[in-house]
Every structure is written in C-alpha cells, then in structure tokens.
Amino acid sequence: MEINAIIVEDETGSREILRNYLKKYVEDINLKGEAASIKEGLSLIKRYALDLVFLDVEMPFGNAFDLLDQVSDRTFEVVFVTAYDHYAKEALNQHAAYYLMKPINIDELIKAVDYVREIKQREANLENRVLQPKLRGVEGKITLPQQDGFQVLNVSEILYCKADDNYTEIYLENKKILVSKTLKYFEEALSGFSFARIHKSFLVNVNEVVKYRKGKGGSVVISNGKELLVSASRKKELLSYF
Numbered sequence: 001m002e003i004n005a006i007i008v009e010d011e012t013g014s015r016e017i018l019r020n021y022l023k024k025y026v027e028d029i030n031l032k033g034e035a036a037s038i039k040e041g042l043s044l045i046k047r048y049a050l051d052l053v054f055l056d057v058e059m060p061f062g063n064a065f066d067l068l069d070q071v072s073d074r075t076f077e078v079v080f081v082t083a084y085d086h087y088a089k090e091a092l093n094q095h096a097a098y099y100l101m102k103p104i105n106i107d108e109l110i111k112a113v114d115y116v117r118e119i120k121q122r123e124a125n126l127e128n129r130v131l132q133p134k135l136r137g138v139e140g141k142i143t144l145p146q147q148d149g150f151q152v153l154n155v156s157e158i159l160y161c162k163a164d165d166n167y168t169e170i171y172l173e174n175k176k177i178l179v180s181k182t183l184k185y186f187e188e189a190l191s192g193f194s195f196a197r198i199h200k201s202f203l204v205n206v207n208e209v210v211k212y213r214k215g216k217g218g219s220v221v222i223s224n225g226k227e228l229l230v231s232a233s234r235k236k237e238l239l240s241y242f
Contacts, residue, residue, distance in 0.1 A: 001121050003113060005052040007034045008041035008067065009081065010059045018054060018081065018104060025106050026113050038067045050076040052097075052116050057082035075214045077116045077232065095232040115236065122239040126212055142189060144170065144179050151177070155193050159222050161186050161203040173224065196238050198230045206241045 005022075009015045015034050022029050032048045035041040038059060045053065053076050057064045064080060077097040080087065081104065088099055097119065098112035142158075144151045153170075162169040163183035170177040170186075179186075187197050194206040204220065211221040218230040220238070230238055 001117055001124070002028045002030055003051045003117055003120065004030050004032055004048060005054065006032050006041070006044045006048070006050060007054045008038075008044075008059075008064075009034070009054070009056040010036050011056070012036075014056070014081075014102065018109075021104060021106060021109055022113075026110055028117075029113060038062050038070075041067055042070055045071060045076075051120050052077050052079060052113070054079050054081055056080075057084065057087050077119060079112045079116065097232045097235075119236055119239065122236075122242075123212070123214055123218075126239065126242055140193060144177060145181065146179075153177075155190065156205075156207075158190075158195075158205050159208045159224055160205060160226070160228065163201045171224075171226075194241065196234070196241060198228065198234045198238050200231065202228045204228065206238075209241075212239070212242075 007015050007018055009018065015036070019031065019034065022031060029052075032050065033044045035044050038061065041053070041055070044050075055064045055067065055078055057080055064078075068074070068078070074095075078095065079098040079100060080096045081100045081102065083102040085101060097116050100108055100112060140155045141152050142155055144153055153172075157172050159171045159173065161183060162171065164178070166180070166182055168179050168181055168183050168186055170179060183197075183201070183203055187195070187203050190203070195203055196206050197203050198220065204222065208223045209220045210223050213219045213221065213227070218232075218235050219227050220230060221227050
C-alpha cells in the first residue's frame with residue numbers, strides 16, 4: 001500500500017536527511033511536499049489527501065500541537081520527529097502514531113512507516129463494513145467488589161468500562177455500576193476475554209463494537225450508540241480484532 005506523506009520541519013538540514021532516508025530506505029512512500037512552518041504545513045494538509053505527516057515538534061511561532069489543533073477532521077496519522085524526549089507523553093495524548101528522536105534511526109523510521117501502513121490498510125479493509133470480531137470469547141463471569149460484598153456479573157453483559165480516577169464505571173445495556181477498582185485492574189481481569197484497551201480511559205467489549213470511524217485517533221461506536229475515542233497507540237491492537 002502506497003503512503004502519501006509530507007514533512008513539516010523548519011530546519012533545512014533535517015528535512016533533507018529525512019527526505020533522503022525515505023527515498024533510499026522506505027518502500028512505497030509518496031512524498032507530496034515539504035513545509036518549513038505551521039502555515040505551510042496547513043496549506044499542504046488542505047491540498048492533499050494524506051496518510052502520514054512527519055511533524056517536527058518545535059517550530060518558529062508555535063509547535064506541532066498548535067498545527068494539529070487547527071486540523072478539525074484529521075484522517076492522517078502523525079509521526080512526531082524531535083530532539084526533545086520530554087514531549088513523548090504529550091505526543092501520545094495528541095494521537096501520534098509514532099515518535100522519532102533526532103538523529104533519526106533508520107530502523108525506527110522504517111518501523112514507524114510500516115506501523116502507519118498497517119493501520120491504513122486495516123482501516124481501508126474495514127471501511128463501510130459492519131464489524132464482525134474474529135473472536136467471541138466473552139462467556140464467563142466476573143466479580144465486582146462492593147461495600148457489602150461483591151456482585152457477580154456475566155462478562156458478556158459488559159459493553160465497556162470507563163476510568164474514573166481510582167474507580168471504574170462499568171457500562172451495561174441499561175445501567176452503570178461504579179466499582180472501587182482501577183481500569184488497569186479490569187484490563188487484567190478481562191484479559192482472557194475479547195476486551196481491548198482502546199484509550200487510557202476506555203476498555204471495550206470488542207463484540208459490542210459496531211462501527212469504526214477514522215479521525216484524530218479514530219473512534220468506535222458501541223452497540224448502545226455511544227462513541228468512544230481510540231488512542232493512536234491503541235489503534236493497531238483494536239483493528240487486529242476485526
């Protein structure tokens with residue numbers, strides 16, 4: 001699958017290095033253009049149908065996050081390129097597919113593009129399809145600790161779980177249960193079933209996912225109509241279920 005990409009980087013030398021690496025080491029990538037500023041980058045994003053944007057974090061008159069805030073309907077993936085590792089956490093929160101440190105490691109660059117390519121291919125395969133999970137392993141029960149004991153719940157009844165600090169909200173068809181356990185606890189407790197951690201705040205029953213929508217990081221629609229965000233770092237894992 002060919003990947004349409006652009007480079008947004010204010011340093012001429014860094015743009016040249018990345019361009020040459022892409023041409024020499026990465027197959028099936030179509031570099032549509034390069035930009036030296038946020039303004040130029042936005043112009044290229046509006047002009048082309050892109051799959052991937054290589055985006056430097058620090059630029060004159062703003063940064064990568066300022067650029068992304070101005071793209072309302074993002075369907076491309078982002079690979080951040082920077083010399084500053086303290087941006088890593090924020091980058092992931094901004095739905096970056098990958099994070100490359102300068103100087104760029106060629107193997108990591110290839111890995112980043114392959115990661116994006118697989119996501120885009122899976123998205124293309126799922127487009128306009130009713131989602132049918134490959135696995136339906138949700139038979140079983142789970143105990144929910146409560147102040148006066150515990151409640152036994154059929155795993156198949158759970159639509160999704162939502163983090164609420166040190167609590168978790170368990171969403172069923174017609175009600176919500178608040179449990180004094182972290183989402184990490186339920187991620188581990190339900191690891192043997194068809195549940196996917198799609199975001200720092202959400203754990204979903206894959207069998208209840210009826211639609212996937214492309215976007216900043218993507219989103220899923222649950223059988224009850226609720227739409228939940230998908231983190232870019234979790235997208236590949238989710239798509240592998242279908």
